[in-house]
Amino acid sequence: MKKTINHAFFERSPQIIARNLLGYFFIRKFEEGKVVGRIVETEAYGNQTDLASHARFGVTERNKIMYGDAGVLYVYSIYGIFWLTNIICGKNGEPGAVLLRSCEIVEGQDIARKLLEKSKFVKADDRLATGPGKLSLAFGIDKTDNYTDLIENDIISLEKGDPPSDIIETQRIGIDYAGISKELPWRFYDGKSKLISHK
DNA sequence: ACATGGATTCGCT
DNA sequence: GCGAATCCATGTT
Numbered sequence: 773m774k775k776t777i778n779h780a781f782f783e784r785s786p787q788i789i790a791r792n793l794l795g796y797f798f799i800r801k802f803e804e805g806k807v808v809g810r811i812v813e814t815e816a817y818g819n820q821t822d823l824a825s826h827a828r829f830g831v832t833e834r835n836k837i838m839y840g841d842a843g844v845l846y847v848y849s850i851y852g853i854f855w856l857t858n859i860i861c862g863k864n865g866e867p868g869a870v871l872l873r874s875c876e877i878v879e880g881q882d883i884a885r886k887l888l889e890k891s892k893f894v895k896a897d898d899r900l901a902t903g904p905g906k907l908s909l910a911f912g913i914d915k916t917d918n919y920t921d922l923i924e925n926d927i928i929s930l931e932k933g934d935p936p937s938d939i940i941e942t943q944r945i946g947i948d949y950a951g952i953s954k955e956l957p958w959r960f961y962d963g964k965s966k967l968i969s970h971k
Numbered sequence: 972a973c974a975t976g977g978a979t980t981c982g983c984t
Numbered sequence: 985g986c987g988a989a990t991c992c993a994t995g996t997t
Contacts, residue, residue, distance in 0.1 A: 815978070817978070824978070825978090826978085829994085829995095832993080832994070833993075833994090834992090834993055834994080835993095848978090848992095848993085849977095849991070849992060849993085850977060850978065850979060850991095850992095851976090851977060851979055851980090851989075851990065851991080852977090852989080852990035852991030852992065853979070853980080853989065853990060853991080854979055854980080856978060856979085858978085869978095871978055873978085892989090893979080893980060893981075893989070893990095894979090894980065894981080895980085895981070903979070903980070904978070904979075905979045905980065906979090906980080944978070945978070945979095946977085946978055946979070947978060949976090949977080950978095969979095
């Protein structure tokens with residue numbers, strides 16, 4: 773039995789969890805095998821006071837998942853082209869999520885490549901899961917994976933890994949609309965990794 | 972029922 | 985650095 777992660781791990785602030793998840797392994801099983809990615813880039817999204825968060829307008833049909841139990845996947849579509857993969861954080865009633873932005877695929881690169889090639893909007897080079905849209909493609913994640921509990925289910929999971937020696941904190945990407953919140957240092961990445969979406 | 976715009980990516984300038 | 989691809993959640997009529 774591998775090291776497990778319990779729900780309590782996710783019942784903390786998204787900033788703490790986004791940082792802690794660096795070096796962890798994100799895993800999805802397929803019939804042909806499994807895809808394993810070392811997480812090297814994340815972003816935290818907070819409550820109503822975070823003007824970049826989907827929770828900034830209060831509860832809606834799409835974002836109500838952010839107010840629910842931690843440790844479940846929040847998957848939503850963006851630009852009509854991509855799915856983005858998040859993990860719900862915080863205690864029940866406190867909205868928060870961590871966006872998975874980049875992985876180093878350490879197993880199942882052939883499976884990930886085939887999944888990427890199904891999309892006409894990405895190029896399947898050696899940066900297979902670099903960027904949140906490509907990461908979701910590489911793990912075959914779409915709206916059918918929304919609400920998946922990472923602790924309970926047997927297909928998608930997280931395993932502990934060693935934290936990077938060099939963790940960089942910067943502003944989040946693609947949130948120019950967020951006013952003062954765009955300056956929050958809530959993006960985290962492994963400073964030694966080459967597979968980061970933006971430097 | 973309709974208008975708006977986005978937690979992206981790629982290719983061209 | 986900028987525009988296009990493309991669709992659904994959201995807010996407004």
